[in-house]
Amino acid sequence: MQAPVASKHHRLDSITEIGDYYSRNKKKRFESVGGSETPDLTTSDGGEKSEEAEKARLLLLSVIETDTEVSPACLKLRSALINHVLEKDPKRLLQEAVDHCPLHVELWLGLARLEKLYDTAKEVLKKAREKLPRERALWIEEAKLEEAAANKGGNNNTKHMVGKVIKMGIMALFEQHVEFDRLGWIKDAEGAEQSGCVETCKAIIENTVGIGVKKEDRKVTWFGDAEECKNRGSIETARAIYMYALGSFGSSKKSIWLKAIQFEKAHGTRETVDELLCVAVRIPKGEVFWLMLANEKMIAGDVSEAREILKVAYSKCPDFEEIWNAAFKLEYENKELERARACLAKARNENEGGGRPERMWMKSAVVERELKNVAGERRLLDEGLGLFPWFFKLWLMLGQLEERLDRLHEARDAYKSGVKHCPNSIPIWLSLAKVEERISSSILVVTDVLKMGRKRNPKDPQLWLAGIRAEKSELVAVRLMEKALKECRGSKNSGILLAYSIEMSSTSEEWKTLVSKMKCEEEDEDPHVIAAIGNKLFSDDGNTQVDEARIWLNRAVSVAPDIGDFWAFLYKFELKHGSENNQKEVLRKCIAAQPKHGDRWQPISKAVENSHQPVEVILNKLVVALEKEEEKAAATRHNWL
Template sequence: MAAGGGGGEVVAWWWLQIDGIDGLIDSFGSFKKSVWLKAIQFEKAHGTGDTLYELLCVAVQIPKAEFFWLMLVNEKLIASDVSAAREILQVAHFRLPDSEEIWHAAFKLEYENNELERARAFLAKARSVNEGGGRPERMWMKSAVVERKLGDFGEERRLLDEGLGLFPWIFKLWLMLGQLEERLDNLTQAKDAYKSCVKHCPNSIPLWLSLAKVEARISSNILVVRDVLKMARKRNPKDPQLWLAGVRAEKSEPFAVHLMEKALKDCKGSKNRGILLAYSIEMSSTSEEWTTLVSSNMKCEEEDEDPHVIAAIGNKLFSDDGNTQVDEARIWLNRAVSVAPDVGDFWAFLYKFELKHGSKDEQKEVLRKCIAAQPKHGDRWQPISKAVENSHQPVEVILNQLVLALEKQEDKAAAQDNNKGHYHC
């Protein structure tokens, strides 16, 4: 190991070489955080679990040792010793009663171990003491999540209303309130929540999208949805997500195609423009059409490496006119998960492909890699992974649910295709 850094870090590293942990503790107990981190990194790389634990137990004695308490807890969780982690957090609470991060760690431990009443109690205390800096709004959001899991929707609503009274600029609280009303099929109340939010948070794209979706559920009038999305684009110009929502909302193929052409021009140079190009590929009817589209739009390196475009090409090769190009499709879909392993949608596309065209070993390998990647994002992935009934489900279950949903969507599109022709976006 090279002794990188300067000053105290170098001294701390050499002292560990010469005199071990005891020497570091005796001679450098008051060193700054970076020195302790260097010593801890050394122990993680070259020591044992016991020596690392011993060093962390001393590190937490220095002033404002919040970070080291959390590391100590994490080491016990890695060792699957939940009881010890809980005991450490109790001591940490005593030493740092106002630490938001310690409160959050205690909640997370109980929630992830399905101890919901314990989690609820911790959050109630945290809300009462967490009035200062940091991100205290998290405590109201997490509290609402626990009540949702427990099925107490009245308390969930009360907490969200209380949180919004304190933090009306936090769009996620508005979003959670709207989603609660949607789950209860109170669509008018959901719309009111989203409309209130866009007044407080006009630059929140998720809120505009949610408002457009709930308007579409309430009314079959496309003009209402168009007006919402036009206003959203006026407040947030050149945003690909808002343009894409507009294209998806259109029922008429000519209108959708025309709007997509405008979107690609308006968002030229915008971050995340690839989602528009990817959907254009999905909309295209023939291989000639989408290959021309790709070659005329992918002008820069960023778009050439956009995972949404890569995945869309892989899917087209998978299903284009029924003539699957297996080897090419596999290359493109694998490339998508390599570029963006945190997006669950891409893993579902690849897994669905391998279930149809791959061997058992290839299927198992995709599943293994997906579990290792622990994806958290994706337009299709998140609605499933964040559903109340899936809050503690492993990645494998979410992946299989999404593949099933994709297959149902594909069957529905095929039925529409038989009735209406090629266009079925």
């Protein structure tokens, strides 16, 4: 085998370490085989020997210790150690050791690593394989040697040279009838990575990880291998396994591409993620990868590049709805409303019934609303409702448009039409009840609307809660709550009723009794209940339990970080009782969570005047709204009393 670019006299400074096998024993003192104490690893005058000499002697001591049968060779080795205790040349020490004990692979590896010249190190490994033809560690060591030599000499063919050595090693071991140990090779790849020999690590994986794996088990097996390597901190080994899996399956397994990309996002660089995505977009049905690539550019702040990527994606996948949706989002979030308008117009004109076209009309109306084009907004809503009368959001937007124009009766008509076409849309029923409250001073009209809504949707907690809040009589509200809890038990989102029952409690004893009952029935795990308990501890008749309240409110945002109401509760609490650092930390976490939901959060975040407002602005506006809500609730309780 020819040497790489490095010359015959080239010094391989990067492979001088003896290895971990003996360095982990660096500070031990061993008892000799014969019972007397092994000589100390210092000179007679107390001075330290060179590090390499010390490592070499420690290696010899390790071999002596592991030779449990006290072979003649081991006794000779001990004699060599004693004879050379003052010897400063570790190579001479190890050379004599391999002469006495040629079947100890650790000694050969140590000697090869001490050689500074490429050719000499190769010769040592060749002699070692003659004595130990079944040892794969010797082939791996030669691969590392090739990698070090190629890197030192600037050889661009490192991968080929290293891979060639590993392939030769596997063939030689098969000829020696050595049982193939796939997991052992993976561990060797991890060892190569940890020693800095990444190309050796990759070559081992590429040539061994697929051997002995059944075709139907490949995906599960390789995913498991990569996950275990990642958990052990062997990132390059895990990456090599994913790359091998991608090469084996090609474009047939989109899930492997997704897994590999997720891995790179977590452990790679922006460049490695982009590089992988640029290949992934070429596979059949790879539309999602176009979106991911554009999103990476948006995250990096490169709007122009993201725009170009989506343009190419649209030309290749014109029927994939999420591409035009991403293009719209890109322009809308960057306040390029004219571009957003053009993007949606093209999507509406070219759509042939695939995906969810009703969303195109909805988003188009949103853009016109942003541009304050009332006529355009109304036209698009009318067109959309003519095509998709079952899409409740279009009815909601029409009603909201009329309310913004202070045309309350027209808004009521829009909502009434909405509940006729979409009787199971809770937001339309709630909007109809609110507009009736604005039109009429009679609570009976509002409660009648909510009763009709509950008749259509008997187990919906939101309609029951709205009815309870609308009641002017505490007695009626309490009875309605009892009925609501019974009717909605087990329903999705029923926690909002339990939470409000805590809010309604007038004394500490009353709400604490309720909470105890909820714990018994395992109902206290709902995030709304958790937040309600935190709020009660925060504002319990002036007896605020600060530490307990903070624990419960933090727990609420941990369980449901997407609900903005809970962040506002916690932030309001910290503004009153917390330090400036606590307030900043809550704000930071809220911004990171990017909440989108919440009965109180959404009306503020979706208001026209708050379009494009950052999370911190919405949060502060909601805190102000909560203060006003508390004042109103206090007035209601006063009326009940």
